[in-house]
Amino acid sequence: VTQAVEALRQRLAQVQDLNAVMMGLEWDHQVIMPPRGAAGRAEALATLQTIAHERFAGDDTGRALDAAAAELGDADPESLEAAIVRVARRDWEKARRVPGDLKADLARAGTIGYEAWTLARADSDWSLFEPHLARMLELKRRYVGCFEADCAYDVLLDDYEEGTTTAEVSRVFAELKAGLLPLIRDVATREPIDPSPLRGEFGLAAQEALARRVVERFGFDATGWRMDTAVHPFAINLNLGDVRITTRYETTDFVTSLFSALHETGHGLYEAGSDPRLERTPLVGGVSLGLHESQSRMWENIVGRSRPFSAWLLPQLREAFPGQLDDVDLDAYWRAVNAVQPSLIRVEADEITYSLHVIMRFELEQDMIEGRLALSDVPEAWNAKVREYLGIEVPSDAEGALQDVHWATGAIGYFPTYALGNVMSAQIWEAARRDLPGVEDGFERGEFAPLREWLTEHVYRFGRTYTPRETLEGAVGGPLDATPYLRYLGDKVASVYGAGQAA
Numbered sequence: 214v215t216q217a218v219e220a221l222r223q224r225l226a227q228v229q230d231l232n233a234v235m236m237g238l239e240w241d242h243q244v245i246m247p248p249r250g251a252a253g254r255a256e257a258l259a260t261l262q263t264i265a266h267e268r269f270a271g272d273d274t275g276r277a278l279d280a281a282a283a284e285l286g287d288a289d290p291e292s293l294e295a296a297i298v299r300v301a302r303r304d305w306e307k308a309r310r311v312p313g314d315l316k317a318d319l320a321r322a323g324t325i326g327y328e329a330w331t332l333a334r335a336d337s338d339w340s341l342f343e344p345h346l347a348r349m350l351e352l353k354r355r356y357v358g359c360f361e362a363d364c365a366y367d368v369l370l371d372d373y374e375e376g377t378t379t380a381e382v383s384r385v386f387a388e389l390k391a392g393l394l395p396l397i398r399d400v401a402t403r404e405p406i407d408p409s410p411l412r413g414e415f416g417l418a419a420q421e422a423l424a425r426r427v428v429e430r431f432g433f434d435a436t437g438w439r440m441d442t443a444v445h446p447f448a449i450n451l452n453l454g455d456v457r458i459t460t461r462y463e464t465t466d467f468v469t470s471l472f473s474a475l476h477e478t479g480h481g482l483y484e485a486g487s488d489p490r491l492e493r494t495p496l497v498g499g500v501s502l503g504l505h506e507s508q509s510r511m512w513e514n515i516v517g518r519s520r521p522f523s524a525w526l527l528p529q530l531r532e533a534f535p536g537q538l539d540d541v542d543l544d545a546y547w548r549a550v551n552a553v554q555p556s557l558i559r560v561e562a563d564e565i566t567y568s569l570h571v572i573m574r575f576e577l578e579q580d581m582i583e584g585r586l587a588l589s590d591v592p593e594a595w596n597a598k599v600r601e602y603l604g605i606e607v608p609s610d611a612e613g614a615l616q617d618v619h620w621a622t623g624a625i626g627y628f629p630t631y632a633l634g635n636v637m638s639a640q641i642w643e644a645a646r647r648d649l650p651g652v653e654d655g656f657e658r659g660e661f662a663p664l665r666e667w668l669t670e671h672v673y674r675f676g677r678t679y680t681p682r683e684t685l686e687g688a689v690g691g692p693l694d695a696t697p698y699l700r701y702l703g704d705k706v707a708s709v710y711g712a713g714q715a716a
């Protein structure tokens with residue numbers, strides 16, 4: 214009786230398999246492939262991409278969807294089959310909207326733009342990048358034209374955070390900005406935190422062994438996970454039993470590599486936490502970049518920068534790096550990993566200033582796509598926002614408007630998800646703590662399973678079954694709200710910098 218549903222599932226499973234193979238090739242590219250393999254690999258991936266697109270976006274899939282929907286009738290809309298049909302139809306309709314030649318133009322412009330951006334950043338010369346950004350925006354406007362939308366930026370945002378509107382993000386970011394700006398000004402009046410506890414020489418083998426021990430306590434399982442090094446750390450999974458995370462190590466800085474491993478483990482836990490019944494369906498994996506980032510930030514910051522976690526970690530640091538941290542007490546270590554310092558580079562920003570880096574990009578992107586900002590004026594507009602929000606001067610475009618790769622590759626509308634992830638992480642954390650009072654006390658003993666299991670139960674297991682909005686509301690009981698994140702940061706500043714010590 215479920216012949217049509219089974220036929221649809223078979224077709225969608227093949228598409229998932231092709232995606233898994235592509236991810237394996239992508240991982241290989243970034244982790245172990247020799248550099249001269251790049252051109253051939255790009256061809257192989259393009260071929261697989263074409264096959265996967267034909268298999269999925271063709272009329273056959275439309276007929277298979279119709280047949281499956283007819284067969285299901287008014288069967289339970291909460292069933293797995295109904296969810297598969299619902300999500301696959303949305304993906305299918307979206308995949309068919311954009312003509313193949315526009316997709317190819319966008320992919321090519323991204324590749325060429327990436328090369329141009331690399332050179333422009335090396336020379337800190339915006340004018341080398343500007344024509345490529347102009348071309349990308351022209352293509353993006355054509356892309357937007359493939360959809361019915363009143364607001365161009367809504368279309369771009371939808372690729373990363375389905376169903377979330379520019380108006381909603383603007384509302385949340387306005388609240389965030391209104392809370393963060395005074396917080397940063399407040400910190401500026403405090404005694405700066407001594408960063409020396411984190412300085413020294415830290416052996417790479419010891420760093421790697423330590424990172425592995427810590428992420429294993431979070432849920433990294435050597436029978437289903439790998440950890441390797443990559444220039445730009447990332448996490449992917451090929452299937453629920455094959456999660457790949459990466460980090461990178463520097464001898465003078467154990468914090469960046471360790472916390473990047475915690476971050477990527479958060480992404481991996483979300484991916485690996487899908488209900489096994491979702492395997493080889495379009496429902497498997499994270500539902501949006503914002504929710505994904507909420508989980509990487511959860512494990513990196515809310516857990517990893519907490520005082521109980523620091524208390525558990527510090528003896529292990531002393532053991533891993535003999536003699537390096539003997540004189541550093543818990544308070545000094547914990548304050549040092551939570552120091553707030555406005556800085557130029559987004560990826561190096563602390564928890565308090567990070568979201569402002571994102572908000573200014575969100576504002577600039579809207580001005581660019583709507584044509585309100587001439588591209589030659591972008592660096593100046595950038596520098597003005599850094600001055601206004603962070604109180605610092607940008608000395609060069611390499612440290613300003615050219616620092617991120619996103620615009621070069623066409624990832625416009627992506628940045629907001631980083632700050633939305635922060636906002637959601639605190640909402641989810643408050644909900645978890647309501648259900649699990651004192652859960653953070655267990656961190657001091659290296660106990661992370663209660664939090665991981667709560668997150669699996671309330672977020673991870675659903676994969677893409679529900680929309681990002683439904684997923685968040687199901688977990689926290691309400692819509693996107695910046696208040697919990699501002700509360701979290703306010704408490705953090707008060708405890709790290711000492712309440713009432715403002716000059």
Ligand code: ZN
Nearest residue numbers: 476480506509
């Ligand atoms: Zn991330």
